[in-house]
Amino acid sequence: MEVKRIAKSGTFESNDIYIIVEPKGDEGIEINLESIVMKQFGEQIKKTIEDTVKSFKIKSIKITAKDRGALDYTIKSRVETAIKRAL
């Protein structure tokens, strides 16, 4: 599938994550993550985002994520929502 437009989901509330997805010129999954728990969970959050993207068979996407301590399933559903809005 292909990301056609810019879209967002989530909020800046505590325990949530704010996601912006947008088309990327070339191939690849680009993730720009900021998190209050970057040191502890940065890699894990990135992996959750990436796995969710891959489940849509998307090859080209740019994601900006501002995390405030969201749990895995929150991250997954926020990314999913943003992608569906962008298709």
Place this chain on the structure above:
Amino acid sequence: MYDILIRRAEYEEIDEVKRLLADNGLTFEDAEYTAIAKHRNEIIGTCSFSGKIIKCFAIREDYKGEGLSLKLITHIIDEMFGREIYEYFVFTKPENVDIFKSMGFKIVYSVDKVCLLEGGRANINKSIEEMLIKSGLGCEKKSALVMNCNPFTLGHRYIIEKASKESESVVVFIVKEDKSLFPFDVRYSLVKKGVLDLKNVKVISGGDYIISSATFPSYFIKQLDDKIDAYTNLDAHIFGKYIAPAFNIVKRYVGTEPFCRVTEKYNDALLKILPSYNIEVELVERIEKSGNIISASFIRSLIKKGDFEKIKALVPNVTYDYLVSEKAKYIIERIKNEK
């Protein structure tokens, strides 16, 4: 947080917004959109935006610390998103920095009274990197000029030519913000065409971080208030800290400013701050022709009078040809109608 309503402010509510801002030591500025938070029919918080800039943000003292700012700013960001603004900036007092940081904003630079933060997709390092790649410039030492060229005159041409002779490579940043009488595309293409013969000169867009309403709001409103020092310092520091190292800029040429106090203040800030980043600043005297100092504002006043013969002697051919062309008619109309 119960029954607090966040919505766009009605016209009749602006006076109350102004009072709330005044209580917080802020003044209301014209905004594209103003949001308010209301509780029991009283305005307890407000935030506005214009273009990419979030501003006029205040929460009533007795409602602080309840997460209201978060809701208010989220509302603003959603509204901006709906208008396809995905990169945003905020000027705020140092005591508010933490609120914005908790929402994923990052500090671009902080001076005494003002702090500039960026949020959303805005990323200073990335956009400067992109500017550099797009320009096709190499890593040789460069001299830089930042110009508005509203419009391009022989005075501008003279400084660029001087820099071109004295440096290996020159980069000219044209102020991107479209708040001048001549739109960016016109200003940019006139300079570009006007210096084609100077092989070591590259003309590029100044982007969001050089004299933009993000780095230097007063440049466009030309008001001389207590914030001016903060803004001029901010712009100079951003240039020194981010732009100069990325482009390998070792020198900046600046034209003297006999007429405009804001620009004069800006030059003072550059002279004071850039050397601390190992950037030399050279102040170049404006050239004169038949007793008149050539400046863009003088050209505009001649346009107002319709004195095109005089203009011809003061601007490069590209600018003159443009001014007398069909395409320039609407701009000339606009200048003539200006007070």
